[in-house]
Amino acid sequence: MKKIYLDNNATTSVRAEVLETMLPFFSSEFGNPSSLHWAGRAVSSHIEKARQQVAGLINCSPAEIVFTSCGSEGNNFAIKGTVEALKEKGNHIITTAVEHPAVLTTCRALEKQGVQVTYLAVDEDGLLDLEELEQAITERTILIAVMWGNNETGVLFPIEEIGRIARRHKVRFLSDAVQAVGKVPVDVQQAGVDLLTISGHKIEAPKGVGALYVRKGNPLTPLIHGGHQERNRRGGTHNVPGIVGLGRACELAGGELDDFQKRVAVLRDRLQQGLMAAVPDVKLNGHPQYRLPGTLNISFAYIEGEGLLLHLDMQGIAASSGSACTSGSFGMSHVLEAMGVDPMLGQSSVRFSLGRDTSEADIDYVLQVLPPIVQKLRDMSPFYQNTSGAAL
């Protein structure tokens, strides 16, 4: 069966060049980079090379990169580490209602410990009111956390403007850029962010490695205390193959960024337009312009997302849904809920996320397979009247 993977926001396959770069570091170059002997020396320079490669992609200095095990660790480290390091200064965090669970769950856990958190609302396109953001800042605000690009809808936030606001009020600014780095230009100087989260497996590096950018002069209390690794910022023996892979992936992504963005956006738009032309009563979720190039979140009225996903899966198409009948609250994703999407439409949403390997043929296959599935499920739906269309 044809296998078409359109869930690249969930994870990506490790790129051949990246795996090739990693392979020697499992068995032949296996040393601990903290060791001074031949086995350690053989690898430590590769860690520093990877640090430069990551730094190069986001325009920071290598010393500002701390290697982590994933995007979730990066977000936890940035937020909890700031709360602990700045506890004399204040205890208020401003974030958005549409962050990834790694940010939201962390904030909720901190609330139980007395930290105050403002969750900014978004409008129906998924965008923030920047005045509201600025007004939320108080004397006690220690951190603003706004993601670069949303994982479910692809919505891109005005990071530069938020960076200016944060600067103006001298508040630290964290951006979870797990979905943005390697897909759109990310320049920490231009953006004025102080902390920025990266995860390897979203950009064809392996699972189990990530990085946190920590601007010089913004000390964090470690999340993982231990040895002297990462200049005392993150204990634990370095994941050498993972780090080397992340470096290579960043280098490759940087070199192809322009091309990638354009190519993927064209394919995404082809998918979007094709679906909208072939299927009535669909709704795009997320701002049509301010969006990651490869993400399409779309609702098919009258049916539930899971059924659609399962049928797509049976035809070899892997996509995903923020909705899950298990998550309560009418099974709608917290992101769509925050955007005020009608609960029924929220449940009918599907996310297609394209990758570097996605081809025109893949898109055309989806365009051929999907409409009859929707029709079949609609024919089964008590809410669907063949004549309808006014519901939207």
Added chain:
Amino acid sequence: MKKIYLDNNATTSVRAEVLETMLPFFSSEFGNPSSLHWAGRAVSSHIEKARQQVAGLINCSPAEIVFTSCGSEGNNFAIKGTVEALKEKGNHIITTAVEHPAVLTTCRALEKQGVQVTYLAVDEDGLLDLEELEQAITERTILIAVMWGNNETGVLFPIEEIGRIARRHKVRFLSDAVQAVGKVPVDVQQAGVDLLTISGHKIEAPKGVGALYVRKGNPLTPLIHGGHQERNRRGGTHNVPGIVGLGRACELAGGELDDFQKRVAVLRDRLQQGLMAAVPDVKLNGHPQYRLPGTLNISFAYIEGEGLLLHLDMQGIAASSGSACTSGSFGMSHVLEAMGVDPMLGQSSVRFSLGRDTSEADIDYVLQVLPPIVQKLRDMSPFYQNTSGAAL
């Protein structure tokens, strides 16, 4: 040049069978195990298989295993997660002066937040006074953290007895078993531990993966908040290749444990006896019997460890030293310091840690190469008199 790796306590090379098991999960089976489509389903069962393999090695149920990114994360998670989860109950931790920095630095950071920590002393063999341990327990004690085997000296602690004390006083018991699992029998039921730390790269699994055993009924506050992974205990996309590799390594280690222990102990004893016969004025650090089978920590009086290590390195022999001229306190390791080792002897210590691949020829090479190096350095030392020997 001959390359002889005798630093297996620092890290190990990934075993061929383990790497082979991991390889498909980078590129062909790359799905996110949380995804419901074909790409996710293809890998999720392998995560559960690995969980069983790890659980099998330490005799617990798979649901009690939480995958982490390293031993340091495991220790931080176990300690900070207990402090947070049991803060209503108390705020006192009992540990030892010879734990790994991942435990000690965590405890020191917690002290700054008001947690009380007792660091138990050890005797000159590196062993604890269990009465002192029991007497240190108060109403407010929430955790006892004693490592299974010491990374520098190999000293093995009486975990079962400590487990009985912990049970008697209904205090949680964490054992950092990073150096013990896969090298000596570790049975969490028999030992009566509630939390146990494992790291992959010490047992021929890759760097970047570890596991924490969490006995049922001992909830921990997550260290890494995020999605629903690991039953809400550890957020972050699973490191699939790493986890699969850890599972396989545990399975292999379990099957070979008896053989490994015996073989490595014989080689270690050959090294120890050979060195003691060939070089006067040496001192064994750590209890001669209660010791990991592959660890030898030995001091060569009158000379500094670094010089010896560098000369060994030039001859292809990788070993290590707890001492480092950078770490202050006369460059002595905190472990030897806690054992009351004379500062001068402490600085002259070298750790040899053997692995599955260590051969008799390797040991004989060390026995041939090392004595003249020691002599050369001693001839350079202001403390050495050719006639001496009484100093010890």
Added chain:
Amino acid sequence: MYSDKVMDHFSNPRNVGEMEVPDAIGEFGSSHCGDTIKVFLKIEDDIIKDIRFKTFGCAAAIASSSMMTEMVRGKTLQEALDLTNEAVAQALDGLPPEKMHCSCLAADGLHKAINDYLQEKK
């Protein structure tokens, strides 16, 4: 995640549709997740002669609906009222724990239709 039976009933649901002149209609929406079923019955001599359904919901909800219709067609109203959600789930070789509530829909929708019918007849 789902059993083969669930996947079979989800992919090829039996008795989907409406009826022009049903003897009974029941509509039931789960307050838990918004899933909704509409059940149409043809009843003769207290026996379910024909049954149709429409369901909005996840695969478990659709499969439960389909399985339910197979289980009660030809049965008496009392037998149908005795059908439990657990029985439907069991007939599907079980459902994932977090999906158990989705099987409620099917029996509940059926019972609603029958109870309304019996009410009206009184």
Added chain:
Amino acid sequence: MYSDKVMDHFSNPRNVGEMEVPDAIGEFGSSHCGDTIKVFLKIEDDIIKDIRFKTFGCAAAIASSSMMTEMVRGKTLQEALDLTNEAVAQALDGLPPEKMHCSCLAADGLHKAINDYLQEKK
């Protein structure tokens, strides 16, 4: 980690040893890490005619000692007193930052020997 020069002087240290009848001896121990040097001088007309050392310490300490002896042999006492630890480190093409203190040993031991010698002569 170490420069080639450090590794050279560490592996083949120059002027290691003691003297039967030195004109001056200086012993200096770093309070920072316990490293210790012992310097032996043969002095004629305020000129260092010969020099030997023994050092307990890391590679940086040994290399600094060796380099120091090479730098002052044949020099006047005043020139030797002017030798700084930085100059020794520089002659070794630098030391890792955390090892800089190890070079202190060499010049300090030398100065101690010379100062004691001058003191005695007074």
